[in-house]
Amino acid sequence: MAINEQTLASMRELVARYPQPRSALLPMLHLVQSAEGEVTTDGIAACAEVLGISPAEVTGVSTFYTMYKRKPVGEHHIGVCVNTLCGLLGGDAVYEALSERLGIGHNEPTADGKFSLERIECQAACTHAPVMTVDWEFMDDVTPTSALDVIDRLSRGERVESTRGPVIRNFEATEHTLAFPDDGLAGEGISVDAKMLAGLRYAKEHNMSAPRSGQEG
């Protein structure tokens, strides 16, 4: 794909969301990635043109945020959290296993363009450590074995569900969601799992509840 009239029309739609056009730049850059697979020079030029700012200004923004890639990303972009908690609870080993299997390092794509790998920071899912993401969808509580299994299934083109989210699509599809988040997938897959319900279930099992009025407390 490439930047075309449809992309430009979508960019203008994003601009219309905001009181001031430039606010649309982050979603626009996600849109560029959904169309181009990365932030290309053409994509930067398109954003600059639509917003009436300089390509350097767009470049400054696009290089600030880690999700914007200036080199090709795989069809599936795999992230492994290696921040302290996930990393020490096993994320390091997950990353190593994936790196070895795929033969790629940090922010590199495989030769066939199927996967890319990134050492990512905390994903706000520490209760589900170690955390992996596939195209930024959660793959919670991974082990090296389960992570490699995900890769194998994706390689074979099998259906893989996010542990808390919909069926895995691809990097570009997720990037489109980041630009246009009401993607119709809110009802798909599991979003509330046992760990998110740990306290609620404990409370119910032990007849604990919040009082409903000030007097009760």
Add this chain to the structure above:
Amino acid sequence: MTLTPVITEHWDQPDLYTLDGYKRVGGYVALEKALKLDPDAIINTVKDSGLRGRGGAGFPTGMKWSFVPQNDGKPHYLVVNADESEPGACKDIPIMMANPHALIEGVIITSFAIRANHAFIYIRGEVPNALRKVANAVAEARRAGLIGKNILGSGFDLEIVVHSGAGAYICGEETALLDSLEGFRGQPRLKPPFPAVAGLYASPTVINNVETICNIPYIIDRGVDWFRSFGTEKSPGFKVWAVSGHVNNPGIFEAPLGITMRQLLEYAGGVRGGGKVKFWLPGGSSVPLLTEEHLDLPMTYEEMAAAGTMLGTGTPMIFDETVSVVKAVTRWLEFYKHESCGKCTPCREGTYWITGMLENFEHGHAKESDLDLLVSACNQIAGRSFCALGDAAATPFPAALKYFRDEFVAATNSPVDDAFDPVASYIYAGAATR
């Protein structure tokens, strides 16, 4: 202290994320109530409730709202800080995935109170599943007339924009978030002016955390007395605690402020394998770590401060004795170095230097005098950087040194992986081979 599910009360209802599901459990009743109130009355109610920001700083929410000048002829904005990126923090994203309408209802009420006709929910980009849940909720609410023109016949208009970030921890800093939302590099702004006076588009702006906003409908619906029946005088209310790390049942636990870590640990099934807590952090990597001796402290803003740490995001991370504190701290500093925005010298260069020195400890080729140098370098960052990220970066090492100096000394000439088998700290089954 018992668990008190409020925000999380109906999370086990599968369709809670939908408008119907939310309404079935009393959703949007508070909104109807609120729209009949005087906006100032809502601000006063929130002030009286004593609700403090749940994003980490704990600033009184009602007071923040009251700083917004009224009748100033400028548009006002509400910006929800949903950029949850603090290492260890994992409660806002679950809230948005499980109960997005609670956030939307809170946003509408808050906007009404501060006279904002435009609200933005800035969600970090790496969590598309939270983003789509919130966007879906906004779309449903708009279709139901809860967002848009003349909401429920009140004459109040509101647009809500769900905005995706793109990977930058610094955007959790509220002025950096504003720059990011305006389409710039997310670097913090010079204050004053403060956002309440000149925030988004140089207009008065309130920036609140997701969990903070989710408290609002309950406060409006159930009242100040009810809210203050939880927690303490200075830390009223309840908290969505997210317990992670080396515990048997990590997860989300909602309980009043003032609960102890020991109680939370019990609900979370205790330390795995019956082990001991080596160190823990009450709310994110930016607060000084504590040890087992602090497990019985009430987790309130004031008690945590008294213990030399902070409540932070209220998302405790538990580390057992398999973990090298040197490695843990080094990894956090690598994070701060990676996330430093680059604007100010102390944070940009300080994190570069400190991280390098800590890596020397991790790899076992440091000098004991480096510990003094590290302390000195941290002191040159803390209180000198442009924003709190620098202060945060200068936090983990001194706290760790305070309790675990010997471990750093031992690491001067021996790689930490020799003393602490990395495999031992893995959480998954069969990994704990030590």
Add this chain to the structure above:
Amino acid sequence: MSENLTTEVVPMVNVNIDGVSIAVPKGTLAIRAAEMIGVEIPRFCDHPLLEPVAACRACLIEVEGMPKPQPACAQVVNDGMTIRTQQSSEVAKEAQEGVMEFLLINHPLDCPVCDKGGECPLQNQAMSVGRPESRFEGEKRTFEKPINVSAQILLDRERCVSCARCTRFADQIAGDPMIELLERGAKQQVGTADDQPFDSYFSGNTVQICPVGALTSAAYRFRSRPFDLVSVPTTCEHCASGCSLRTDYRRGEITRRLAWENPEVNEDWNCDKGRFAFPYLTEGRISTPLVRENGELRPASWPEAIDVAARGLSQAGASTGVLTGGRLTQEDAYAYAKFARAILGTDNLDFRARATSAEETQLLRSTIAGTPIKVTYDALESAPFVLLVSFEPEDESPMVFLRLRKAHTKVASIGAVATRGLNKMGGTLIAAAPGDEAIALNNLAADVKQALAQPGAVILVGERVAASEGAASAVAKLASETGAVLAWVPRRAGERGALDAGALAGLLPGGRPLTDASARAEVAAAWGIDAQALPNSAGLSGDSILDAASRETLWTLVVGGVDAVDLPDPEVTAAAVRRAGFIVSLDHHHSDFTQAADVVLPIALVTEKAGTFVDWEGRPRPFGQVFKDALAMSDATVLGMIANAIGKQAGAWDVAGIRRELSGLGQWSGARESAPEVQGSPKNVDGFRLASWRELLDAGVMQEGEPFLAATAREVVALVSAHSSAQLGSPATVTVAGPSGSVVLPLVIGDVIDNVVFVPMNSTDCSIYRDLGARIGSAVAVTAGGVA
């Protein structure tokens, strides 16, 4: 300290700094307040003309009542505030030392090979407030070195301290955000977009304000050490902005030029032409006098050349025309004015080596010449409204552009193109096709007239007003009707000075009408001659002089520093040069005139003489001699020698004497001729009308020898509206054809009036006089495609 520069009364606040109490204007920043008591707080990101960012943290101070050290560059002092700097506070001292240490951990130790070494704020402040030894033992950050952010500007990223002065200058001052901070954290670096270099007219300023050696210019990189240079304050000779400069030289050769602080004029800035276009001063100059013998020019001695010139001019007498270029100092222009009237007895004289009109002449004589300063730069900054007429500030007077932009002054421009410069000023276009300016001026909307009626409103008219019939008249009328102040902004540095010196037919020094007997008497007295010796009726203007010479009705030409390519009718000029009986040419470089001259007298470069340029405001900008031991003589001196050889006396021919005469004469307070009243008429043009002006960086001879500068010039294109482009079939290139030829240029769609084509006036691939035989407003044919 421009943040305090205001004429309004600012309340004062009392502050105590290091135990010293001082009252400062409210709003003063702590860093400036400290300067007032002689305390210099270290700083990198701080710049008085840029918005504070408090990013580098080098200026941390202790403020009583505040728990943490505060950045002095962003801390406004409040009444009663107590501040402790590094002089009296251990906290501040340690904080500053800590920041300095951080700044140095990744900074290379390459001072001995760094261009900034010796004048480097980082080096200096590391010495003054840094710790003597580094505690950093890690590996320093490195980058590929250097990278070109433009052909001219190079960036050594490892030296950068991320102060963002350069990027803020580009954005806030120049309006050219083509350099930005890229990446994040320790990897943060300055850079450009992949496909757009930092081609800003003002890019050189970033090199000057860079507090380290990160930004260097290709022109100066590795040329010298600052402590080996001799620095002399000068005034820029390139345009009428009147910038203060510092010229640095070594062993008789200029190594660089810098903007020199002048709050009233150029503040801290200048343009890249003023900064980099100086190699012309050293290359290819005429070294000895030349005289023509047997049809060939041959070297001659000064006495011989002067003698030949004197004899030739004595014979011609009043049948002489005197043409001077717009680059002369006021003193030299005055010498020509005197030489023509008192020595030759002619009033055939014109300083305008460009398109002119009788209407313009009348406007200048009636309204501009010898009048006091009416509009200043500061007045532009505070003006409620500024109307531009036939004037493109960014190209034609860059400091005017920066001032208008700085103040967010409300600007409207009468013209055919809404330029990038106009957009950067936030201005609006009042559309007028070239030639139709008078109609637009006479039919201004009511709100524009109301805006002009506000106190302080200004009309800035450029030299191109001469190209549009009725425009000069309409401008004068508009000014008198609305009360707006009219200022004339010529393009060249010498024009206003020459006008005030009377180097124009019909005009004596100080705005005196030549036809006025008492004016002649005053001037004759100043020159020590009999008033009867002066011509008493207006002579020929420049175009008439050339026309007369081409028809052999005028015998002799005296030409000082005129480049034939600037003259609008190349055929007439060529004929004049060919047919004139005797030409005396004073110049330092060869031109069409020197090549055809009978006597060539090499004169001093601007660096070899003292003089004065009068800027567009009317403000004298005197400067001294850079090369004190230069032997070359100024135009005035040489003219004096000829006068002497002819045997006539007429007062002073030296700078000091001329200045005395000029100030003694002062400005004319008597009657003046009335402003012109020429009616503009609608032009019926088939096809396209030509809009054009000289871009700042073009094929001008004074830009020769600086390839890096030339490479940052704007692309030479033909600009038309989207509608016109579509009508042409949206071609990639077009052929623009005039009476005498055509050029093929890339076609670019711009905010241009339909059926108007803009091309640059004198760029390498496009000179409208030479290549097209066309003038501004001419009908030209524009057709799709073509072969260059």
